[in-house]
Structures are given as structure tokens and as C-alpha cells.
Amino acid sequence: MAAWHEKTAHEISSAVRGKQVSAVEVATSFLDRIAAVDGNVDAYTQVWPEYALAQAQAVDAKIARGEDPGILSGAPIGIKEVICTEQGYTTCSSKILEGYQSPYDATIIKKLAAAGAVFLGKLNMDEFAMGSSTENSAIKTTKNPWNLKCVPGGSSGGSAAAVSADMCTISLGSDTGGSIRQPACLCGCVGVKPTYGRVSRFGLVAFASSLDQIGPFSKDVEDAALALNVLCGKDPMDATSADLPVPDFTQALTGDIKGLRLGMPKQCFTEALGAEMREKVMAAIEVLKKQGAEVVEVSLPALDYALAVYYIICTAEASANLARFDGVRYGFRHPEAKDVREMYVKTKSAAFGPEVQRRIMLGTYVLSSGYYDAYYLKAQKVRRLIKEDFDRAFTQCDAIVTPTSPTPAFEFGSKTADPLEMYLSDIYTIATNLATLPGLSLPCGLCASGLPAGVQFMTKPFDESTLLRVAHCYEKNSGITLGKPPIA
Amino acid sequence: MEYEAVIGMEVHVEINTHSKIFCACSTAFNAPANTNVCPICLGMPGVLPVLNREMVNKSVAAGLALNCTISRWSKMDRKNYFYPDMAKNYQISQYDLPLCYKGRLDIEVDGQVKSIGITRAHMEEDTARNTHTLGGGISGVDFNRSGVPLLEIVTEPDLRSAQDAYAYLTTLKQILQYLDVSDCNMEEGSLRAEANISVHPKGSKEFGTKTEVKNVASFSGVAKAIEFEIARQIEVLESGGKISQETRGWDANRGITFSQRSKESAHDYRYFPEPDLMPIVVDEAWEQRIRKSLPELPLAKKRRFKEQYGLSDYDATVLTSTRAMADYLEAAVQAGADAKKAANWIMGDLQALLTDAKQEIQECKVPPAGLAEMIQLIESGTISGKIGKDVLVEMFASGKGPKAIVEEKGLVQITDEGALVAIVRKVLADNPQQVEQFKAGKDRVIGFLVGQVMKASRGKANPEKVNEILRKELSA
Structure with missing residues (x-):
């Protein structure tokens, strides 16, 4: 029998609720796994063995009393550093929040705890979720479990690597321009960015407020559906969260996609896409065709501007969101400042990494008087055009399929010298956020290099059910199993 | 040369909701420092604002009372600047689409009614309060005020004198208090007034360069500051000088304004729409509901x-x-x-x-x-x-x-004829001189005698009756 740490959350939850295993045994298995392999992967920034076991004991106690701890009973979960937890630290992998303890739990942390989840610790990321390789972390360098010389993707690199290396069943990430889907693709797991407004952002340290969304990493689509059942829903603490009913997403996993219209945007299958990735994605589309999907070509003409629009809007919002890290109330404060102004300048200069500083400066620039209309306002207008492109496309199809990333995982340092080159890693994922759509990446095979490839689906806003249904159907019928990454 | 002054007012009023504009903290004044605070109004990482609906209700009520048009669709914006009293280093305010706009307020000055245009009234959050009196080179920040709801009411440059400004402020305060939307207590800072003042030669259509006078603690202070500022500007112009656009403070003790900050160093606030809040949509029905509830x-x-x-x-x-x-x-x-x-x-x-x-x-x-x-x-x-x-x-x-x-206290009036006659007779007996005077035709003495009777009765005698009995007794 496979070790507990190799199992999915739905397997673990039903075994724990069926008293086939205790939550403590499960948690112990995962803690042992972390101790065995995280020295190589460096996914976790903090591991909470005592806290995890205490939560597991509480789950076991509930079961002993005949209560149901919830649909994630005993499922061990890892949390991206950008999500606020009372337990441990919330550093956003930045020096400026070194040692910062949040006085409150994010709404989704409360929801997951109420569903019986067991939190193992926090996961590494690019500083303030800015990056596509997790190389911008001020804490450590997370490796891709499939090849330790390669990046896990980013910004949620730790979350992807931890699921991929069996160091948690489900992990939480945040996705502003692809930060869940791209690392999920590079590490060979399932990653979902729900519709903007589907999941509460209360307790997610903001990078770009109109784009940020929390979502799960998992080993299969069923776990993704299970996690979304817990994560989604209106939160009175988040004015942008949608007051819409949340269906039971596991009900969408019917395996039946007959008659589903699958849109292929021609703009996503150009020369920019690597040959191997193209081949894998086309094969995935063939699988779905065989299951009865009808493939239609759609056009998203404004997509060419997505990257430019994204880097104006996200940096503008980030420049305001990160202004609060000033050394006045919490976090790092430069010890040598003589007055307030110097405290601001020295604190921010010393404790923000170069990518964060670059984006704050970009964002400040595009909002400045005299430049606002040419940059920020124009970008908002083009964002609208991109959204309209998708609206039009969804009159012709029910789901859109694209690659998740132009290439599989790349080697450390290969893109750090050129920010633009790094930004292009998110070329296929960014538009989803700009159009507030739900998106999902799941593995579609291994490349010759032994690195995973991924395919991305998108649907209309709040139609996560269709998203999961398509992904699940592919997963069931692809005949592809990645196997386990070649680590200890 | 004769000059004419042009004055516009910007008034910030704290709206008296129970909780703050974006969180559930109390808005109570005078609580111990940093007790009415939470992660939201402290600007901790990960928090989000949620707009207080009562703030919108009260702001719409104020807007309607000021004859404003209420925006069917407005939004909040971020105003970016760094200061330790700003929890997030941006203030959530309203920039290009205020909740209320194009109103007017009628004021009365010397029996004449003047209509003062209200440019806009917009919602925003108050800042924390810095203190520099802790000693040891340390400054403190009290975040109790951070996130207290403010309505900023801006007039057109329709005021022409200190008297106009004073009348405007008192009328505005009266209306806001009537609506129960603000305490308008200047001492507690729940009303803060700033005046934009310029002068130009009478008859000229072009306005002069304006200065902004801030931090005045009373309405009469505002009036005095405006009077001083008008005189100062005229003096500068008369002596061939130029008015520089600047913010000026008011020194109440010396009765003068003084330069605080030049507008050349003005901030670029980099306003942009607040992505954490939904647009504010006040439909016809909502507006009517508030209009009907106006006192x-x-x-x-x-x-x-x-x-x-x-x-x-x-x-x-x-x-x-x-x-x-x-x-x-x-x-x-x-x-x-x-x-x-x-x-x-x-x-x-x-x-x-x-x-x-x-x-x-x-x-x-x-x-x-x-x-x-x-x-x-x-x-x-x-x-x-x-x-x-x-x-x-x-x-x-x-x-x-x-x-x-x-x-x-036994204060029931003595109306009993007999009792009163007894007192009157005693008074007449005690004051023979006055009785003589009365009889000699000095009718006014009757007042003195009434007073004596009232005194003797410890105020309880019915004065009308006393008068009647006195006259009867004196003519007897």
C-alpha cells in the first residue's frame, strides 16, 4: 500500500472519517516526508510539527466523539507565505516582514480549519508574489522536484513543489497573473485560479488587488473540487467577493463532455510556443475530442497587449499596496534613520528585493500626474477589450484551451538577468486574471527532459464546474500518469 | 484701489456613525490611545475595507439637505502619500466621482439671503493622530481616529467676506446637526474648516492667487483669519508684491496667519480607483428612502x-x-x-x-x-x-x-383676601412716609409698597390682588 503522504485529500479524508487511519498517523507520515526530502526541495519556509499534530489530535477527538470534522478531515495542507495565519509567521518571503506574526487568520484559513484540515506550515514564494520562478524569495531557493537544477515556477513555487513532492495533499497559492497555474504546470500538479471574487481575499497580503485570487494546488482534479468547495463563497470581510451560490463542485466531475465546445485561441498557438509544449497540448485536445468535445477556433485579438496591460495595472496597484511596509508599525525598520523620510527610504531600500523595487517604481510612474492617462487609464481600457474578447469567444465555446507555459521548467539563473524574458513565462496565464476568469492547469505528460508539461483551461466567470468537468474528463481519459518525481 | 475678496471653503465633518467607515471599530472620541483599533484600521497586511452603509446613508442625507445631486454611480479612490498617521500610506477617498455634487446652501448675512454653491461632498477616511509630546525624541501615533468617516464638503468660490464664511459655517453646522449626521464639534475635531482666499481689484473678472488657511479652532477664528488674510493680501499687492500660492496656519494668540507649506512642493497623490471596494450605486429608490426620512x-x-x-x-x-x-x-x-x-x-x-x-x-x-x-x-x-x-x-x-x-417650600400664592389685607395694613403702618407721599399725589410710590408687600409675603402674594387691596386701603 502507498504511504499516506502519497495519497490525495479525498482518500485521506474518507479513511480518517472511516477510522481506517488516524489524522495523527497521516500528519506524522507527511511530517516524516518533509523531514526526508525538503532538505533537497526547500519548499517549506516553516514547518509546524507540534501544531500539525495538535490539529490532527483534535480531528481524531471529534471522530471519537462521533462528530464529523468536515470534508477535509485530517488532510494535511501547506500554506503560501502570503496568506495570513496566527500560527507562525507571515513574511511574504520578504525581509521587510521577517518575523512578522499576523494577529488574525485569513478567512480561508478559518474555513479550511472548520473543514478538518491540518496545517503543516508555510511555503516559499517569490517576494510578495512577484516573479515566475520563486528565485525572488528572500528566504530560500525552492527547487523543482522533477529536476533540482530547475525552478519550480512562481510565484507559488513552494506550494507547487510541496504537492509535487508529496509534502502535503493540497497547498494554497495565490494567482495574480499565473502564479498558481504556471508553477503547477512546471511541477506537474493541478492548480486552479478561481474566478475573481469567488474566494475571499481577506488575509491574502495584497499584490494587485483587482487580479489576486487564492486557489489550490492538488494531485488530482477531485481534490481541487474538494478544496474549492471549502474555499469558495461570499465573505462579508471582502467587498469584492461574490454573493453567489457555491455548487458542490465534486458533482461536476461526471466524465461526460459530449457536445462541449472547446475553443482554441489562435493567438496562443503561434511560434512563441515551444514545439514540445505544442505537441503535448495538441495531444490533450485530441483526447478531449475523442470524448465528444467539439473543437472550435476562437480569436482573442487584444491578447497581444495582455502582458503590457498586466504590468501597468499590477505594478500600479502594487505601488499602493506595498506602501504600508514602511517600518512604522510592524516588520523591518532600518535602525540608522535620522528622521521619518530617511526611515522610509532606508527601510524600503534595504528590505525590498530588486524585483519588488522595480515594480513599485514602475507602478508609481504609471500613476504619476501626466502619465496616468497614457498608461494606467489606457491599460484599463485595453483590459476591458481583452475581457470583451473573451466574452465574444464564450459565445462560441464553453471552455478555452491553451498551453499553461511556453516552456517546461527552466534552470536557475537562466532568466534572472532579463526581467522581460521572465515576464514572458506568464504569457498564457495573464489574460485570465485580466478578464477575471477561472483557469486551471493540469499535467499533460512529461517532456523528453523528464519535466512536466501542462495544459490550461478557462471558462466563463463563476463557471468553475465546467472547468473542473473538462479537466477531470481529460485526467480520466488521457492515459497519462506522470509517476513520481525522481527525488528520495 | 478697491479690492474684492473671493473665498471658498473646504469643510471636513466626521460623520457620527457608531463604527468606522471600513471596519467595526468604535468611533468614540477620547478613548485611551490605540484602543479603538483593529487590523483593518491599523493597515495590517492582508486586510480589506468594507464600506459602512450607514456612512453612505448619512452622506446622502447631508447631500440632499445641501441640495446636491446624488451620484447614481460613484466610487472610492486611493490617494497616495506617505505619513506616519496614514495606516496604509494611502487614504481611501473619492476623486473624480464624488457621492454628492452641484448643490447650494442659502445663508443669511445682514438680512440678505445669499446662495452658496456646493461643488461636491465626498466620503473619505480620517487619518490617525500623531503626537510629539511624549519626550525622548519619540513621536507617537494614536490610531483611534484612523478610519473615522469623514465627509468633505467643498464650496464654489462664492463667499466674499469673513462674515459670509461665518454665516456659511454656522448654517452648515446647524443643518448637519439637524440631520444628526455629525456633532460638528470643532474642539473635538469633528468639524475642520479650511478657507481658500484670494483678492482682486474690484471689477476685475480674473481671480487673484489664493492662499489656503488651515488649522483654525473655531468659527470666529476662521472669520478673523479670513479678515487678516484679506488685509494681508491687499497690503502685499498694494506694495507691489505678489501673493504666493501656499498653505498658511492661523496663530490665534497673535491674530496672524503664517506660511506653512508652499504649493510648489505639492504632492502628486497618484489617485486611482480603489480596487478593494465595489462602485457605490445609489438608485432612485434608495435616494427617495433617505429623502423621505429627512427631518x-x-x-x-x-x-x-x-x-x-x-x-x-x-x-x-x-x-x-x-x-x-x-x-x-x-x-x-x-x-x-x-x-x-x-x-x-x-x-x-x-x-x-x-x-x-x-x-x-x-x-x-x-x-x-x-x-x-x-x-x-x-x-x-x-x-x-x-x-x-x-x-x-x-x-x-x-x-x-x-x-x-x-x-x-410652601410657595403657593396667597390669594386669600383676609391674609393679604393683614399684610398690606402692616406694610402701610410700617411705611408712613410713603403713605404720605402717595396721598400727596405721588402715584409711583405704589410700586415700592407692592414690593414691600411681596417681600413681607416672601413673594407668595398675588401681585394683582396686592395692587388692588393697596389702592383700596390707601383711599380708605
């Missing part, structure tokens, strides 16, 4: 008081100056008092007592029904008007009812 405003109430109660223009003005005073009068009338008599008592004796005790009418121990009862005791002849004054003093001090006081 009678001062001007309408004043007109009604004149018609319904036959009060003079002056009395009606005084009695509608605050909603509490108007409510007090109406409650007294409701309890059976004659409106004019009640008005006289409120404006006279009761106001004097309130002024001495530094109390507002709503805090006073005399309930309107108590005043009405006391007036009725006079009407029915149970006590004299003079005793009534003493009874009111006692009611004000102890909170007792008038009947109880009258009984307790």
Missing part, C-alpha cells in the same frame, strides 16, 4: 413656528437654531404649554440657566413637560410669575417637578 430643516421649521405658534421672526430664529431647542419647545407645547409663554421661558430664564451651567438644552434636568406644568401653575394662579422663576431654578438644580417644589 424638517431649520428654514422650514422657522417658517412653521411663525405661522403655527405666532412667534416673531427673532423668536422663531432663536428657537430653531438647534433641533434640540425646537424639539424642546414643541414637546412643551404638546404637554399643554402656551407656545409664546413657553418660548419666553426657554429663551429667557431657561437659557440663562443653561448658559451659566454650560449645558445644552438636551442635557438639562427640566423636562419640557415640567416646564409646561410650571407655566400652568402660574396660569392657574397657584404661584406667581416671580415664584415661577425660583421654581425653575430649583427644577434646574434638582430635577424635581414644579408641584413637588411648590408644596415642599
Whole structure:
């Protein structure tokens, strides 16, 4: 029998609720796994063995009393550093929040705890979720479990690597321009960015407020559906969260996609896409065709501007969101400042990494008087055009399929010298956020290099059910199993 | 050369919601430092604002009372600047689409009505308060005020004098208090007024360069600061100088304005729409609901008081100056008092007592029904008007009812003929000189004699009766 740490959350939850295993045994298995392999992967920034076991004991106690701890009973979960937890630290992998303890739990942390989840610790990321390789972390360098010389993707690199290396069943990430889907693709797991407004952002340290969304990493689509059942829903603490009913997403996993219209945007299958990735994605589309999907070509003409629009809007919002890290109330404060102004300048200069500083400066620039209309306002207008492109496309199809990333995982340092080159890693994922759509990446095979490839689906806003249904159907019928990454 | 001044006002009022604009913290004033705070108003990482619906209700009410158009669709924006009193280093405010715009407020100056244009009224959050008096080179920040809801009300440059500005402020305060949307207490900072002032040669169409006067602690201070600033600007221009656009403070002790910050170093606030909040959509039904719930405003109430109660223009003005005073009068009338008599008592004796005790009418121990009862005791002849004054003093001090006081102290008016005749005869016997004078034709002496009788009766004698008996006895 496979070790507990190799199992999915739905397997673990039903075994724990069926008293086939205790939550403590499960948690112990995962803690042992972390101790065995995280020295190589460096996914976790903090591991909470005592806290995890205490939560597991509480789950076991509930079961002993005949209560149901919830649909994630005993499922061990890892949390991206950008999500606020009372337990441990919330550093956003930045020096400026070194040692910062949040006085409150994010709404989704409360929801997951109420569903019986067991939190193992926090996961590494690019500083303030800015990056596509997790190389911008001020804490450590997370490796891709499939090849330790390669990046896990980013910004949620730790979350992807931890699921991929069996160091948690489900992990939480945040996705502003692809930060869940791209690392999920590079590490060979399932990653979902729900519709903007589907999941509460209360307790997610903001990078770009109109784009940020929390979502799960998992080993299969069923776990993704299970996690979304817990994560989604209106939160009175988040004015942008949608007051819409949340269906039971596991009900969408019917395996039946007959008659589903699958849109292929021609703009996503150009020369920019690597040959191997193209081949894998086309094969995935063939699988779905065989299951009865009808493939239609759609056009998203404004997509060419997505990257430019994204880097104006996200940096503008980030420049305001990160202004609060000033050394006045919490976090790092430069010890040598003589007055307030110097405290601001020295604190921010010393404790923000170069990518964060670059984006704050970009964002400040595009909002400045005299430049606002040419940059920020124009970008908002083009964002609208991109959204309209998708609206039009969804009159012709029910789901859109694209690659998740132009290439599989790349080697450390290969893109750090050129920010633009790094930004292009998110070329296929960014538009989803700009159009507030739900998106999902799941593995579609291994490349010759032994690195995973991924395919991305998108649907209309709040139609996560269709998203999961398509992904699940592919997963069931692809005949592809990645196997386990070649680590200890 | 003759000059004309042009003044526009920017007034920040704290809206008196129970909780802050974006979180559930109390807005109470004077709590110990940093006790009315939470992660949201402290700007901790990961928090989000949620707009207080009551703030929108109260702001719409204020907008309607100021004859503004209410935006069907407006939004909040971020105003970016760094300062330790800013929890997030941006203030959530409204930039290009304020909730209320294009209104007007009628003010009365020297009996003339002037219409002052209201450019806009927008919602925003207050900042924390910095203190630099802790010693040891340390500055402190009290975040209790951080996130208290503010409405910023901006006028057109329609004011022409310090008097205009004073009238505008008092009228605005009166209306906001009537609406119960703000305490408008300048000492507690729940109303802050800034004046933009410029002067130009009379007849010229072009406005002069303006200065902005801030941090004034009272309405009369604002008026004085404007007067000073107008004179200063004229003097600068007359001596061939130029006005520099700047922010000026007011030194109340020296009675002068002084330069604080030049506009050349003005901030670029990099406003952009607040992505954490949804647009504010006030539909027709919402606006109508608030319009219907608006109380009678001062001007309408004043007109009604004149018609319904036959009060003079002056009395009606005084009695509608605050909603509490108007409510007090109406409650007294409701309890059976004659409106004019009640008005006289409120404006006279009761106001004097309130002024001495530094109390507002709503805090006073005399309930309107108590005043009405006391007036009725006079009407029915149970006590004299003079005793009534003493009874009111006692009611004000102890909170007792008038009947109880009258009984307790034996203040019932002496109307018994026999008893009064006895007192009168004794007074006449004690004052033979005055009796002689009266009989010699000095009729005015009667006043002195009445006074003596009242004194002898310790104020309880019915003065009319005393007069009557005195005349009878003297002519006997």
C-alpha cells in the first residue's frame, strides 16, 4: 500500500472519517516526508510539527466523539507565505516582514480549519508574489522536484513543489497573473485560479488587488473540487467577493463532455510556443475530442497587449499596496534613520528585493500626474477589450484551451538577468486574471527532459464546474500518469 | 484701489456613525490611545475595507439637505502619500466621482439671503493622530481616529467676506446637526474648516492667487483669519508684491496667519480607483428612502413656528437654531404649554440657566413637560410669575417637578383676601412716609409698597390682588 503522504485529500479524508487511519498517523507520515526530502526541495519556509499534530489530535477527538470534522478531515495542507495565519509567521518571503506574526487568520484559513484540515506550515514564494520562478524569495531557493537544477515556477513555487513532492495533499497559492497555474504546470500538479471574487481575499497580503485570487494546488482534479468547495463563497470581510451560490463542485466531475465546445485561441498557438509544449497540448485536445468535445477556433485579438496591460495595472496597484511596509508599525525598520523620510527610504531600500523595487517604481510612474492617462487609464481600457474578447469567444465555446507555459521548467539563473524574458513565462496565464476568469492547469505528460508539461483551461466567470468537468474528463481519459518525481 | 475678496471653503465633518467607515471599530472620541483599533484600521497586511452603509446613508442625507445631486454611480479612490498617521500610506477617498455634487446652501448675512454653491461632498477616511509630546525624541501615533468617516464638503468660490464664511459655517453646522449626521464639534475635531482666499481689484473678472488657511479652532477664528488674510493680501499687492500660492496656519494668540507649506512642493497623490471596494450605486429608490426620512430643516421649521405658534421672526430664529431647542419647545407645547409663554421661558430664564451651567438644552434636568406644568401653575394662579422663576431654578438644580417644589417650600400664592389685607395694613403702618407721599399725589410710590408687600409675603402674594387691596386701603 502507498504511504499516506502519497495519497490525495479525498482518500485521506474518507479513511480518517472511516477510522481506517488516524489524522495523527497521516500528519506524522507527511511530517516524516518533509523531514526526508525538503532538505533537497526547500519548499517549506516553516514547518509546524507540534501544531500539525495538535490539529490532527483534535480531528481524531471529534471522530471519537462521533462528530464529523468536515470534508477535509485530517488532510494535511501547506500554506503560501502570503496568506495570513496566527500560527507562525507571515513574511511574504520578504525581509521587510521577517518575523512578522499576523494577529488574525485569513478567512480561508478559518474555513479550511472548520473543514478538518491540518496545517503543516508555510511555503516559499517569490517576494510578495512577484516573479515566475520563486528565485525572488528572500528566504530560500525552492527547487523543482522533477529536476533540482530547475525552478519550480512562481510565484507559488513552494506550494507547487510541496504537492509535487508529496509534502502535503493540497497547498494554497495565490494567482495574480499565473502564479498558481504556471508553477503547477512546471511541477506537474493541478492548480486552479478561481474566478475573481469567488474566494475571499481577506488575509491574502495584497499584490494587485483587482487580479489576486487564492486557489489550490492538488494531485488530482477531485481534490481541487474538494478544496474549492471549502474555499469558495461570499465573505462579508471582502467587498469584492461574490454573493453567489457555491455548487458542490465534486458533482461536476461526471466524465461526460459530449457536445462541449472547446475553443482554441489562435493567438496562443503561434511560434512563441515551444514545439514540445505544442505537441503535448495538441495531444490533450485530441483526447478531449475523442470524448465528444467539439473543437472550435476562437480569436482573442487584444491578447497581444495582455502582458503590457498586466504590468501597468499590477505594478500600479502594487505601488499602493506595498506602501504600508514602511517600518512604522510592524516588520523591518532600518535602525540608522535620522528622521521619518530617511526611515522610509532606508527601510524600503534595504528590505525590498530588486524585483519588488522595480515594480513599485514602475507602478508609481504609471500613476504619476501626466502619465496616468497614457498608461494606467489606457491599460484599463485595453483590459476591458481583452475581457470583451473573451466574452465574444464564450459565445462560441464553453471552455478555452491553451498551453499553461511556453516552456517546461527552466534552470536557475537562466532568466534572472532579463526581467522581460521572465515576464514572458506568464504569457498564457495573464489574460485570465485580466478578464477575471477561472483557469486551471493540469499535467499533460512529461517532456523528453523528464519535466512536466501542462495544459490550461478557462471558462466563463463563476463557471468553475465546467472547468473542473473538462479537466477531470481529460485526467480520466488521457492515459497519462506522470509517476513520481525522481527525488528520495 | 478697491479690492474684492473671493473665498471658498473646504469643510471636513466626521460623520457620527457608531463604527468606522471600513471596519467595526468604535468611533468614540477620547478613548485611551490605540484602543479603538483593529487590523483593518491599523493597515495590517492582508486586510480589506468594507464600506459602512450607514456612512453612505448619512452622506446622502447631508447631500440632499445641501441640495446636491446624488451620484447614481460613484466610487472610492486611493490617494497616495506617505505619513506616519496614514495606516496604509494611502487614504481611501473619492476623486473624480464624488457621492454628492452641484448643490447650494442659502445663508443669511445682514438680512440678505445669499446662495452658496456646493461643488461636491465626498466620503473619505480620517487619518490617525500623531503626537510629539511624549519626550525622548519619540513621536507617537494614536490610531483611534484612523478610519473615522469623514465627509468633505467643498464650496464654489462664492463667499466674499469673513462674515459670509461665518454665516456659511454656522448654517452648515446647524443643518448637519439637524440631520444628526455629525456633532460638528470643532474642539473635538469633528468639524475642520479650511478657507481658500484670494483678492482682486474690484471689477476685475480674473481671480487673484489664493492662499489656503488651515488649522483654525473655531468659527470666529476662521472669520478673523479670513479678515487678516484679506488685509494681508491687499497690503502685499498694494506694495507691489505678489501673493504666493501656499498653505498658511492661523496663530490665534497673535491674530496672524503664517506660511506653512508652499504649493510648489505639492504632492502628486497618484489617485486611482480603489480596487478593494465595489462602485457605490445609489438608485432612485434608495435616494427617495433617505429623502423621505429627512427631518424638517431649520428654514422650514422657522417658517412653521411663525405661522403655527405666532412667534416673531427673532423668536422663531432663536428657537430653531438647534433641533434640540425646537424639539424642546414643541414637546412643551404638546404637554399643554402656551407656545409664546413657553418660548419666553426657554429663551429667557431657561437659557440663562443653561448658559451659566454650560449645558445644552438636551442635557438639562427640566423636562419640557415640567416646564409646561410650571407655566400652568402660574396660569392657574397657584404661584406667581416671580415664584415661577425660583421654581425653575430649583427644577434646574434638582430635577424635581414644579408641584413637588411648590408644596415642599410652601410657595403657593396667597390669594386669600383676609391674609393679604393683614399684610398690606402692616406694610402701610410700617411705611408712613410713603403713605404720605402717595396721598400727596405721588402715584409711583405704589410700586415700592407692592414690593414691600411681596417681600413681607416672601413673594407668595398675588401681585394683582396686592395692587388692588393697596389702592383700596390707601383711599380708605
